[in-house]
Each structure stands twice: as C-alpha cells, then as structure tokens.
Amino acid sequence: xxxxxxxxxxxxxxxxxxxxxxxxxxxxxxxxxxxxxxxxxxxxxxxxxxxxxxxxxxxxxxxxxxxxxxxxxxxxxxxxxxxxxxxxxxxxxxxxxxxxxxxxxxxxxxxxxxxxxxxxxxxxxxxxxxxxxxxxxxxxxxxxxxxxxxxxxxxxxxxxxxxxxxxxxxxxxxxxxxxxxxxxxxxxxxxxxxxxxxxxxxxxxxxxxxxxxxxxxxxxxxxxxxxxxxxxxxxxxxxxxxxxxxxxxxxxxxxxxxxxxxxxxxxxxxxxxxxxxxxxxxxxxxxxxxxxxxxxxxxxxxxxxxx
Numbered sequence: 001x002x003x004x005x006x007x008x009x010x011x012x013x014x015x016x017x018x019x020x021x022x023x024x025x026x027x028x029x030x031x032x033x034x035x036x037x038x039x040x041x042x043x044x045x046x047x048x049x050x051x052x053x054x055x056x057x058x059x060x061x062x063x064x065x066x067x068x069x070x071x072x073x074x075x076x077x078x079x080x081x082x083x084x085x086x087x088x089x090x091x092x093x094x095x096x097x098x099x100x101x102x103x104x105x106x107x108x109x110x111x112x113x114x115x116x117x118x119x120x121x122x123x124x125x126x127x128x129x130x131x132x133x134x135x136x137x138x139x140x141x142x143x144x145x146x147x148x149x150x151x152x153x154x155x156x157x158x159x160x161x162x163x164x165x166x167x168x169x170x171x172x173x174x175x176x177x178x179x180x181x182x183x184x185x186x187x188x189x190x191x192x193x194x195x196x197x198x199x200x201x202x203x204x205x206x207x208x209x210x211x212x213x214x215x216x217x218x219x220x221x222x223x224x225x226x227x228x229x230x231x232x233x234x235x236x237x238x239x240x241x242x243x244x245x246x247x248x249x250x251x252x253x254x255x256x257x258x259x260x261x262x263x264x265x266x267x268x269x270x271x272x273x274x275x276x277x278x279x280x281x282x283x284x285x286x287x288x289x290x291x292x293x294x295x296x297x298x299x300x301x302x303x304x305x306x307x
Contacts, residue, residue, distance in 0.1 A: 005215055011261050012121070012211065013241060016204035017249035018257035020046040023197040025170070025254070030190055043249040050202040051242025054209060057231055058128075061206070068199030075192040076150050079173050082185045083157035091163050099165065111258075112151065124207035205245060209238030 024043035053061050096105065122139050126132040158167070161176055168175035177186035213234035216225035225237045248257065 072196035212237035
C-alpha cells in the first residue's frame with residue numbers, strides 16, 4: 001500500500017507541476033507584456049492558485065471546474081472542426097511515416113499516457129461522491145471514452161491538415177494554423193489553452209491533500225496531516241501538497257516532471273493488489289486486510305461490469 005501511495009503522490013504532484021510548467025511556457029511565449037512575469041514564476045503562481053481554490057471549499061472548486069471543463073471541450077471541438085476544414089488525404093500518406101516507424105508509435109503511446117492521468121483520481125474522490133457505487137464507474141467509463149475519442153480525433157485532424165514533420169511538437173495546433181495562414185484560429189488556440197489548462201492542473205492537485213490525509217490517518221505520515229477543518233477538508237495536508245508541488249514546478253524541468261509522473265502512474269493504475277488497496281483506503285476506512293479489500297473491490301467491479 002505504501003508503495004502504491006508513493007506512486008500516487010508522485011503522479012498527482014508532479015503531473016500538476018508539469019501542466020503548470022507547460023502553461024507557464026505558453027504564457028511566456030504569448031508575450032502579453034505583463035511586468036510581474038519577469039519576477040514571479042507563472043508555474044508556481046498557478047499551483048498556488050489551485051491550492052487556494054481547494055482551501056476555499058468545494059463550492060468555488062466545483063464552479064471553476066464546471067466552467068473550465070465546458071470551455072475546454074468547446075475549444076477541442078473548435079480545433080477538430082477547423083483542422084478538418086483543411087483536410088488533405090495526401091498528408092496521411094504514408095500513414096506511418098518512415099522517420100517514425102513502430103518505435104515512434106510506441107514513444108507516442110508512452111507520451112500520450114500523460115493525457116490520461118486523473119482517471120484514478122475519480123476513485124480517490126469516491127468518499128466525497130453521492131451514490132459512489134453508481135457514479136464512479138459511470139464517470140470512469142464515460143470520461144475514458146470521451147477523452148480517448150476526442151484525443152484520437154484531434155490527432156487525426158491535426159496531421160490530416162498539416163504533415164507531422166512540419167509541426168512544432170511544443171505547439172501543434174498553433175503551428176498548424178500558422179502554416180495554413182489561419183491567424184484567427186491560431187490566436188484562439190493560444191488564448192484558449194491559457195484559459196483551460198489551469199483546470200487540468202487543478203484536477204491533478206485535487207486528490208493530493210486527501211491522499212496525504214489518509215496516509216496520516218494510517219500512520220504513514222505525521223498525525224497533524226490527518227486533521228480536518230469544520231467542512232471536513234484536509235486543510236494542512238492540502239497546504240503541504242500544494243507547497244511541495246509549487247516547489248517542483250519552480251525547480252524541476254518539464255521533461256523530468258512529465259516522465260516521472262508517467263512512471264508513477266503506471267504502477268498506481270495497474271490492477272495490482274497494492275494499487276487497489278490504496279483506492280479502497282481513499283474511498284473509506286480500511287477495516288479489513290488489504291488482500292480482502294482488493295478481492296472485494298475486484299468482485300464489485302466485476303459484478304458491475306456483468307450487470
């Protein structure tokens with residue numbers, strides 16, 4: 001359990017830091033002329049902003065998440081529709097470019113794994129969910145298919161509009177629209193990414209405080225981290241997680257953050273006893289041995305799928 005919990009801590013903290021660093025780079029490249037950006041690190045500011053939202057309570061967090069998610073889905077649909085308007089079948093030939101090959105596909109699959117971080121966070125938040133037995137599995141399956149489908153469709157639309165070799169890996173759609181001469185779409189993407197990426201960082205940071213609180217309750221971390229405020233929120237654990245993540249965002253390069261968070265996600269997301277027992281612990285008090293908790297949760301999931 002401790003190993004899986006450590007992997008989850010790395011996943012949540014470092015993925016939030018990675019998204020924040022990515023957002024910071026996009027903000028600096030946009031060059032809005034904001035003077036304070038020359039003194040303060042935008043990545044650190046974003047992590048502190050997300051931490052402040054979590055401390056403020058669930059009402060503000062829910063409003064921020066809902067509004068940002070609607071805007072994010074709208075932006076993705078705009079990207080797909082605009083790119084498909086420039087569809088050229090010649091750009092898809094050969095379908096697997098020689099300079100990439102099978103090894104390139106495998107590297108792309110590993111990198112795209114970063115985009116699926118957060119689905120295990122749904123399980124981590126089961127304790128705060130009404131009718132979790134029904135809502136959590138539905139949210140997992142629906143989120144997985146919608147996110148995966150939109151990701152595949154967006155990638156197809158992008159390379160069908162502009163050959164992959166001409167794209168900027170750091171700004172795929174922006175560079176594609178600039179090549180196509182669509183400055184309006186490029187500007188929309190630039191601004192849109194800056195507006196919607198914070199909700200991704202927020203979603204990564206959301207379960208971290210609860211995870212640290214549960215570990216403290218089980219004796220793996222100092223007892224003060226298990227304290228909750230009047231609203232049953234793990235205030236101290238959230239502050240500690242946010243502060244540590246802000247330090248990572250300010251000091252660790254993006255490439256290291258991205259790869260480390262993916263490495264942390266693999267073992268914590270695998271159907272192993274240690275992983276499942278941690279999810280059970282986050283969903284409620286651990287009143288039985290981990291192997292019983294794992295087997296019971298496996299049987300519940302199996303019966304739900306069969307039904």
